[in-house]
Amino acid sequence: MALADVTDPAAVNKAIAEFDALGREVFLEKYGFRPAKDYFVVVDGALYDSKAIAGVAHLHQHGILMSADEFSGGNSTVANRLAKLGFKVTRPATSPNWSVDELMLALDLYLRTRGQIPYNVNAKIVTDLSAELRSLRVFPDHVRASPSFRNPNSVSLKLYNFSSIDPEHEGQGMSHGGAGDVRVWEAWAHRPSDLAQAVALIRARGESDDSPTDTGEIEEYEALEGQILFREHRRYERDRKLVDRKKKSVREKTGRLACEICDFDSLDVYGIEGVIDVHHIVPLHKIGESVTTLSDLVLVCPTCHRVLHKHRPIITPAELRSKRS
Ligand SMILES: [Zn+2]
Ligand SMILES: [Zn+2]
Numbered sequence: 001m002a003l004a005d006v007t008d009p010a011a012v013n014k015a016i017a018e019f020d021a022l023g024r025e026v027f028l029e030k031y032g033f034r035p036a037k038d039y040f041v042v043v044d045g046a047l048y049d050s051k052a053i054a055g056v057a058h059l060h061q062h063g064i065l066m067s068a069d070e071f072s073g074g075n076s077t078v079a080n081r082l083a084k085l086g087f088k089v090t091r092p093a094t095s096p097n098w099s100v101d102e103l104m105l106a107l108d109l110y111l112r113t114r115g116q117i118p119y120n121v122n123a124k125i126v127t128d129l130s131a132e133l134r135s136l137r138v139f140p141d142h143v144r145a146s147p148s149f150r151n152p153n154s155v156s157l158k159l160y161n162f163s164s165i166d167p168e169h170e171g172q173g174m175s176h177g178g179a180g181d182v183r184v185w186e187a188w189a190h191r192p193s194d195l196a197q198a199v200a201l202i203r204a205r206g207e208s209d210d211s212p213t214d215t216g217e218i219e220e221y222e223a224l225e226g227q228i229l230f231r232e233h234r235r236y237e238r239d240r241k242l243v244d245r246k247k248k249s250v251r252e253k254t255g256r257l258a259c260e261i262c263d264f265d266s267l268d269v270y271g272i273e274g275v276i277d278v279h280h281i282v283p284l285h286k287i288g289e290s291v292t293t294l295s296d297l298v299l300v301c302p303t304c305h306r307v308l309h310k311h312r313p314i315i316t317p318a319e320l321r322s323k324r325s
Pocket of ligand 2: 233237278279280305309
């Protein structure tokens with residue numbers, strides 16, 4: 001028995017029809033196949049696990065099921081065989097991993113449409129999100145120009161990935177999401193209205209041409225809010241006028257410029273005044289249209305500032321101060 005014996009497109013179509021009739025889970029279980037991760041036959045926008053389809057096509061053509069352990073080649077061999085018979089097959093994308101910003105947009109869509117619709121690759125919400133992600137300035141233009149980048153297949157799969165980590169979702173999803181999917185789920189899924197606000201801000205800023213922040217810094221911190229919101233946070237914190245006003249007001253009140261968390265004062269230690277950052281304490285998605293006031297800012301030394309941004313779950317300056325040993 002060999003995959004090469006599957007030569008009849010009609011046998012493949014029969015397998016697909018049975019998949020449709022039984023539903024994915026029953027079909028896979030009936031024939032003993034595990035859910036596919038990346039390789040799917042695409043028919044009218046619906047996805048079919050390619051190995052299972054090939055094995056069952058063998059049954060329809062030759063009367064014997066080709067079971068999962070009888071496949072000798074890898075998934076790409078299966079994909080090649082089915083492609084030869086005229087079927088469209090998805091392959092793992094060569095695109096970069098999803099950024100946090102992109103995952104937030106996808107999760108927001110998932111939560112708003114949860115349980116209502118299958119994420120068919122032709123569905124308008126899927127093609128719309130695909131187009132939006134392709135225009136979001138998170139990856140360089142040449143990466144986003146690739147036709148496979150965040151195409152409807154990959155968007156559809158991502159939405160199914162979220163359904164697989166959604167405890168309210170019945171039945172299994174397409175495949176288990178990656179660690180990034182889970183982190184974004186844990187950070188945002190329980191507060192959908194915050195996420196919606198954050199996503200609105202990402203949308204508003206994501207196509208702007210603002211000069212990117214130093215990327216090392218973004219990589220270090222992007223885990224929670226994504227690059228676009230982090231960049232925006234930095235923009236507030238580096239607003240010269242605001243920073244100068246804050247320092248002036250603190251100096252007038254306290255006579256010095258010390259870290260509000262650990263009390264480090266560069267003037268005392270090194271004889272140089274003002275080696276200190278300003279941290280914006282209101283989460284960006286909560287700012288909305290309101291204007292930042294001096295009380296939204298705290299003076300923190302660079303070390304405490306890093307800790308504030310790295311701490312998970314998010315922590316306020318007051319909480320961080322109380323944690324110091
Ligand atoms: Zn400090
Ligand atoms: Zn900060």
